[in-house]
Amino acid sequence: MEQYLIVCPLVFLAGLVDAIAGGGGLISLPAYFLAGVPTYTALATNKLGSTMGTVVSTVRLAKNGYVNFKIAGFAAVASVIGAVAGANLTLMADETIVRHMMIAVLPVVAFYVLRNKDLGDCEKTNTKTEGQMAVLSFFIALAMGIYDGFYGPGTGTFLILLLCGVAKMDIKRAAGVTKVLNLSSNVAALITFFVNRRVDCRLGLAAGIFCIAGHYIGSGMVVSNGKKVIRPVILVVLAILFVKLLEENI
Numbered sequence: 001m002e003q004y005l006i007v008c009p010l011v012f013l014a015g016l017v018d019a020i021a022g023g024g025g026l027i028s029l030p031a032y033f034l035a036g037v038p039t040y041t042a043l044a045t046n047k048l049g050s051t052m053g054t055v056v057s058t059v060r061l062a063k064n065g066y067v068n069f070k071i072a073g074f075a076a077v078a079s080v081i082g083a084v085a086g087a088n089l090t091l092m093a094d095e096t097i098v099r100h101m102m103i104a105v106l107p108v109v110a111f112y113v114l115r116n117k118d119l120g121d122c123e124k125t126n127t128k129t130e131g132q133m134a135v136l137s138f139f140i141a142l143a144m145g146i147y148d149g150f151y152g153p154g155t156g157t158f159l160i161l162l163l164c165g166v167a168k169m170d171i172k173r174a175a176g177v178t179k180v181l182n183l184s185s186n187v188a189a190l191i192t193f194f195v196n197r198r199v200d201c202r203l204g205l206a207a208g209i210f211c212i213a214g215h216y217i218g219s220g221m222v223v224s225n226g227k228k229v230i231r232p233v234i235l236v237v238l239a240i241l242f243v244k245l246l247e248e249n250i
Contacts, residue, residue: 003035004206010034011049011207015214018156019057019179020221024050025153026240028211041200043090043152044193048204051186053211057219058179066176071134075141075177076184082145083185087192090150103246110238128168136167141181148185149192156182157238 010031018024028050032042061067128136140162148155156178163174193199 003037003203006035007031007037007203007207008210011053012210012214014050015053015057015211016218017214018050018053018182019215019218023154023157023238023240024053024211024214025155026244028207029153030244037200037203040091040198044190044196044198045200045204045207046152047186047190047193048199048201049207049211051183051190052205052208053215054179054183054186056212057215058176058183060216060219061176061179066172067180068130068133068173068177069180071130071137072177072180074134075137076180078138078142079145079148079181079184080188082142082147083149083188084192086146086149086151087189088149089146091192091196091198093150103242107242110235110242114235125164125168125170133167133169137163137177137181140166141184144181145185145188148182149189152189154238155185 007028011028014024014026014028014031016024017027025046029042029046032046033039037045058067062069140159144155144159144162147158159178159181160171160174163169163177164171167174169177190199
């Protein structure tokens with residue numbers, strides 16, 4: 001019961017943040033560790049809860065027209081391939097290398113967001129053709145799918161930044177495509193973990209209910225507030241991840 005009391009409220013908060021700007025794993029994964037769940041079981045069970053929540057925010061954003069299914073469907077293939085590869089790697093390897101890499105990368109990403117005040121809403125937005133966006137999104141999804149399957153926290157945030165900055169999507173549509181890619185990689189990684197019997201189904205399903213509530217509320221905030229909500233939340237998420245990584249590696 002103590003595990004449920006620790007994990008479920010924090011997973012609700014994680015779902016809220018994840019639906020707005022990604023990065024919910026920064027909150028939910030440490031919650032499992034705090035509750036004493038073993039590392040690989042925590043990684044696997046976290047995928048179950050986050051997958052349930054991501055379904056809700058994906059559907060809600062799609063209903064409001066923020067998902068380009070041609071681009072998202074094409075890139076989702078790469079996301080699945082990457083996630084399966086990443087999940088298998090994490091069962092064999094230590095994530096320490098990735099965490100050290102992230103310490104160097106995060107300040108650069110935060111600087112980009114601070115410098116680009118018109119994130120996802122400038123003269124360069126939508127300057128790429130749909131074909132160019134699809135190709136760029138495919139490679140972005142492949143790289144982030146590997147990371148999501150291997151470790152995960154911050155994936156949604158990085159996807160939004162890359163889809164806006166590289167593929168030149170506006171921020172609401174980037175958020176919609178991000179949800180599809182996140183859902184695809186979550187499902188692929190979850191199946192891999194299921195096959196390897198790493199998932200605590202009871203805890204994961206309970207956490208998933210709270211995650212669904214967080215995603216429903218958070219996706220509504222994206223629809224109503226857009227960039228005003230997303231940009232500051234991205235900065236907060238990046239700061240939390242950076243501090244967490246420093247604590248773990250110093």
